[in-house]
Amino acid sequence: MNKKQIFINTVKVTLAAIMAILVAKALKLEFAVSAGIVAILSVQPTKKETLKTALSRFLAFAIALVISGILFNLLGFTVYVFFIYLAIFILICQWCGWISSMAMDSVLISHFLSLGKTGFLEIKNEALLFVVGVGFGIFVNLFLHKKTDYIEELKNQTDEKIKLVLHRMSLRILNPDFADYDGTCFDSLNQSLFTAKKQAEENFNNQFTSRDTFDTRYLAMRENQTKVLYEMFKSVRQIKTVPGTAQMVADFLEKVSVEYHKDNDVQDLLAGLKEIRSKMKIVPLPENRDEFEDRANLFTLLERLQEFLEIKSNFLKNN
Template sequence: MKIGLRTVKTAVAAPVALLLATGLNLESAASAAIITILTVTNTKRSTAKTALNRLFSLTLATAIAAVCFSLLGFHPLAFGLYLLLFIPLSIRFDLTEGIAVSSVLITHYLAASEISVSLIINEYLLMIIGVGCALTANLYMPDTEKKIQEDQMVVEVSMKKMLSQMSTYLNQPAKEELLRQECLSLRDFVRDAQIQAREYEENHFFSGNSYYFEYFAMRRLQLNVLSDMLKILNRLNAESEDVQELRELFEFTARTLAEENDGSDILTKIAETDQRYQQKKLPESREAFEERAMLFQLFQLFQDFIEIKAGFNRNK
């Protein structure tokens, strides 16, 4: 059984919240612990957002409850009316995370048959202690930047290897299918790395740097294009002289693919190769014409593959 860091934080922060609420002699002190459990998330930024939303939600809930209970008394029907108004308004103001927690706190007014100042203060203190302990627990987050950078290296080495193999396996459809499976596996790896990059970003309150997330998003787009290229290569059976220049392009890209490479040199080579192909005599047989059409489509996709990286470098 694996116990994650979030579980450990929750197991520590919830009893602390209960102790604080009990020490202050608050009514329904256990609610503070429950709020802590529901507020601890995987990142600092998401925990802070949840905490603020819950405070705003409690304010809205208290105002609606005060109106409903004053109209219908402290009756279950009044609580039903409160929910009828509170839930749609919470959705409207993007406070859905606070619906359950705030409604539990509102039941304390119902149980006490009053909405006094002291009871309102009690509910706010429960909320503040609960979200405060959750925020404090999430102040510590392990630094995952080194792992993310290692994932970048894995992706680049894998893509270089795939491009090199594409060059070697041209006109060998059976092996191209194996490469496609590798491409799909790498795409799953990049997706997981992108999730980790987003969590890394959200663990920095005042940093707007989304470089790692955008980097992996760029590589995912490239792998989607690469997958389409492999589908074509799996059907390609052109003449050796027709695929030689494509083979050289793949080899050149495999050697020069890197995080800092903007792809301009490769785009130049693609344009030159494409120009030479267009100047060639049109094939006479239908089969040769279809092979030439697939080669042209490959060039277009390969250009898209490189331009995705070039666009990323321009925007970073």
């Protein structure tokens, strides 16, 4: 998370807590500050998570009220009875997967120790603290919009790294002694893909109604292309000489690199690839074993390149 986003989130969460406390005070609720704590604990990374957590905490809070009400009224309002409540409530929360509810709901229940009773007014007080705190937690997340500009930047970064891999392939084909051709560029590419996919998922979870999955599917397409790209890299790395067909293949890879962008439907590139493969069929047979093996590697490379381009073509046809 960048510094700007950290600052923005800090302001939002702080405002949620402050507003919750002020509203609780305006309602003349006991322990008004607790509403602010509830608001802070209610804010999750995405809207979907915040809403899901709020629902689970509401169920847990209702159960906590029942358990505490029975125990306190039967055994008294003492710390030892609160210990018993904690053991039972924590067991239920762990059983139901409500881990995040244990602390927040128990803070509210602990107020009954100070109040010394669990009548209608006391329960109403705690329920309102819960509603106000959780309400402002959800309110804050309504402003966690999709980071459209950021995801576009990440997608472009990923595309640029793929272009670089293609460009380096074109250079390596014409130069068997090309330096540092060891595949480390894929480390950067895979990291870029991971970051972009994570942001796309966060954006998706920050939507309540719209279910836009384009970014997720786009990055899945780029990930599939990257797997094919690595197979292409392995073919190129095995080339030991510069066969007669190397120049046209290198030139075409450079052309793919230059024209590689999200809006290219790759139909012209597929047509160009078909033309190159036709030309390679009429080139004179190799004169020695090394040239034969290297031309075979170039042929395999073109097979993978076609697969690489068809992944993009199929993606655009289905969107």
